[in-house]
Amino acid sequence: xxxxxxxxxxxxxxxxxxxxxxxxxxxxxxxxxxxxxxxxxxxxxxxxxxxxxxxxxxxxxxxxxxxxxxxxxxxxxxxxxxxxxxxxxxxxxxxxxxxxxxxxxxxxxxxxxxxxxxxxxxxxxxxxxxxxxxxxxxxxxxxxxxxxxxxxxxxxxxxxxxxxxxxxxxxxxxxxxxxxxxxxxxxxxxxxxxxxxxxxxxxxxxxxxxxxxxxxxxxxxxxxxxxxxxxxxxxxxxxxxxxxxxxxxxxxxxxxxxxxxxxxxxxxxxxxxxxxxxxxxxxxxxxxxxxxxxxxxxxxxxxxxxxxxxxxxxxxxxxxxxxxxxxxxxxxxxxxxxxxxxxxxxxxxxxxxxxxxxxxxxxxxxxxxxxxxxxxxxxxxxxxxxxxxxxxxxxxxxxxxxxxxxxxxxxxxxxxxxxxxxxxxxxxxxxxxxxxxxxxxxxxxxxxxxxxxxxxxxxxxxxxxxxxxxxxxxxxxxxxx
Amino acid sequence: xxxxxxxxxxxxxxxxxxxxxxxxxxxxxxxxxxxxxxxxxxxxxxxxxxxxxxxxxxxxxxxxxxxxxxxxxxxxxxxxxxxxxxxxxxxxxxxxxxxxxxxxxxxxxxxxxxxxxxxxxxxxxxxxxxxxxxxxxxxxxxxxxxxxxxxxxxxxxxxxxxxxxxxxxxxxxxxxxxxxxxxx
Numbered sequence: 001x002x003x004x005x006x007x008x009x010x011x012x013x014x015x016x017x018x019x020x021x022x023x024x025x026x027x028x029x030x031x032x033x034x035x036x037x038x039x040x041x042x043x044x045x046x047x048x049x050x051x052x053x054x055x056x057x058x059x060x061x062x063x064x065x066x067x068x069x070x071x072x073x074x075x076x077x078x079x080x081x082x083x084x085x086x087x088x089x090x091x092x093x094x095x096x097x098x099x100x101x102x103x104x105x106x107x108x109x110x111x112x113x114x115x116x117x118x119x120x121x122x123x124x125x126x127x128x129x130x131x132x133x134x135x136x137x138x139x140x141x142x143x144x145x146x147x148x149x150x151x152x153x154x155x156x157x158x159x160x161x162x163x164x165x166x167x168x169x170x171x172x173x174x175x176x177x178x179x180x181x182x183x184x185x186x187x188x189x190x191x192x193x194x195x196x197x198x199x200x201x202x203x204x205x206x207x208x209x210x211x212x213x214x215x216x217x218x219x220x221x222x223x224x225x226x227x228x229x230x231x232x233x234x235x236x237x238x239x240x241x242x243x244x245x246x247x248x249x250x251x252x253x254x255x256x257x258x259x260x261x262x263x264x265x266x267x268x269x270x271x272x273x274x275x276x277x278x279x280x281x282x283x284x285x286x287x288x289x290x291x292x293x294x295x296x297x298x299x300x301x302x303x304x305x306x307x308x309x310x311x312x313x314x315x316x317x318x319x320x321x322x323x324x325x326x327x328x329x330x331x332x333x334x335x336x337x338x339x340x341x342x343x344x345x346x347x348x349x350x351x352x353x354x355x356x357x358x359x360x361x362x363x364x365x366x367x368x369x370x371x372x373x374x375x376x377x378x379x380x381x382x383x384x385x386x387x388x389x390x391x392x393x394x395x396x397x398x399x400x401x402x403x404x405x406x407x408x409x410x411x412x413x414x415x416x417x418x419x420x421x422x423x424x425x426x427x428x429x430x431x432x433x434x435x436x437x438x439x440x441x442x443x444x445x446x447x448x449x450x451x452x453x454x455x456x457x458x459x460x461x462x463x464x465x466x467x468x469x470x471x472x473x474x475x476x477x478x479x480x481x
Numbered sequence: 482x483x484x485x486x487x488x489x490x491x492x493x494x495x496x497x498x499x500x501x502x503x504x505x506x507x508x509x510x511x512x513x514x515x516x517x518x519x520x521x522x523x524x525x526x527x528x529x530x531x532x533x534x535x536x537x538x539x540x541x542x543x544x545x546x547x548x549x550x551x552x553x554x555x556x557x558x559x560x561x562x563x564x565x566x567x568x569x570x571x572x573x574x575x576x577x578x579x580x581x582x583x584x585x586x587x588x589x590x591x592x593x594x595x596x597x598x599x600x601x602x603x604x605x606x607x608x609x610x611x612x613x614x615x616x617x618x619x620x621x622x623x624x625x626x627x628x629x630x631x632x633x634x635x636x637x638x639x640x641x642x643x644x645x646x647x648x649x650x651x652x653x654x655x656x657x658x659x660x661x662x663x664x665x
Contacts, residue, residue, distance in 0.1 A: 141498055142615070144483070147616075
């Protein structure tokens with residue numbers, strides 16, 4: 001505590017009527033006002049306190065600018081600068097600051113105050129947006145007084161067809177709190193227009209997608225993976241095929257942010273699953289300019305192009321996670337982006353041995369893209385716990401399952417060449433005498449997810465860009481917090 | 482118009498904050514132009530003359546009248562215009578509410594693929610610009626002298642005549658003259 005007040009000093013106090021300690025200090029404030037110039041700001045009731053006239057600060061502008069955390073707060077000002085402050089009621093402090101030795105001598109020695117209204121949940125962000133120093137670079141779009149902000153986002157073409165959360169400064173500030181990265185950091189160039197994207201633009205689109213700030217590290221990494229040239233996001237966006245990025249999240253962050261890896265994890269109902277995938281798609285649309293009918297030329301598209309994001313079930317220690325199988329240390333957070341379509345259900349409630357199940361899965365996997373096309377797309381198999389249990393109980397791990405599946409899908413070229421069995425589609429006729437794999441050795445990704453009951457796994461066909469084996473691949477990236 | 486909520490642009494900002502409007506057609510030949518009377522007093526006299534001028538130049542038109550200038554056009558009217566016309570001239574806004582409502586009508590018809598233009602009085606240029614920006618459409622406008630309510634019918638007709646070519650240019654690159662039109 002600094003030395004007590006001198007002539008020429010003044011005081012500023014912040015109070016609210018709803019605080020019992022502030023009520024207790026009504027006379028104390030009057031006593032100070034009798035000795036020094038004092039400006040009292042009241043946060044809730046302009047008629048409080050009664051002992052001295054107060055300035056209405058229900059807007060909380062002054063409380064914000066003085067960075068008040070609790071009421072009552074007493075600030076001593078000398079030559080226009082704050083020299084000391086105290087909050088709550090500590091009689092000795094108040095007496096020392098004011099030099100009034102008998103100030104509040106009839107009051108208890110100490111009483112805690114209450115939280116400042118400017119620090120209530122949600123309020124501080126709104127005050128930062130309204131009264132704080134903002135350094136946003138994105139163009140402000142001012143709507144009319146009576147305009148509907150949701151309609152305005154549609155009118156401007158910012159939506160994927162579903163309502164978006166209007167990106168106000170308050171919401172963007174909150175979203176940026178979810179990352180330690182600078183808002184002006186450029187993450188990459190977003191196709192198809194190859195427009196540079198900053199963390200700020202990512203936050204704006206994440207707000208619109210409905211994300212929470214704690215999703216930001218996942219979104220940022222997912223976008224970095226999407227912008228890795230190996231992921232060929234440019235082609236994936238512009239393609240006439242159905243595909244889009246399928247995002248699989250691994251690591252503790254998936255559980256921390258409440259992602260679903262269980263019942264209905266490929267479906268609706270989970271905010272993180274739904275909005276992280278959507279944020280990436282909105283960024284492609286809004287920053288990249290990838291809009292359907294313009295440069296997005298999908299002949300049919302698919303529902304996964306709204307969002308397709310889920311977490312892997314990591315609860316079974318016998319299962320090596322997707323991220324771990326792709327070079328990420330176990331226990332680390334990571335995203336894997338796969339260029340894929342919607343799901344093809346795999347129904348098998350009869351297989352009891354791993355051998356039976358492998359043959360059965362191979363039959364369905366052979367249908368990916370086209371039964372007679374080979375090494376033409378990749379595929380993602382989402383293996384549900386009950387199907388995995390058949391492999392696990394026989395001692396089969398990820399590597400064994402993967403290699404057995406590949407083996408079960410090798411076919412004589414003569415059966416799948418163009419024209420074979422009366423079907424024009426197929427592989428090149430010159431491969432007639434080869435034994436042909438369905439997928440590249442690294443082209444079958446297996447993820448374990450889903451509810452504990454139900455022998456219904458899912459196959460996500462890969463994009464046709466996967467036929468260029470070295471040019472277009474799924475990408476896995478560690479999430480750096 | 483007062484400002485409302487402020488949003489931040491989520492795009493790369495490589496283009497205008499306003500959505501491009503449906504561009505003018507190369508020609509109005511074989512197309513029908515909706516003449517939408519916003520329902521404000523005296524607007525019908527102005528549109529009467531526009532209708533005559535269109536007819537003299539061989540431009541096919543359909544006439545519509547909103548029940549009131551103080552609301553946006555009924556859905557049925559918007560759909561009827563979209564079903565039967567390819568371009569629209571909306572006239573004549575000389576007040577705040579009709580400027581706002583008619584700009585929304587213009588936006589609705591633009592989204593249905595019609596090339597459109599709004600005719601307003603000079604006093605409402607700023608209001609139109611403001612409404613354009615809050616709707617987000619780079620809408621076309623032509624201004625005639627304000628005020629109009631105290632003008633004679635002849636004066637309103639002269640106003641329509643002098644604005645006519647500008648109005649047509651907003652919806653068609655080729656502006657038919659009396660000499661080249663079918664009617665001539």
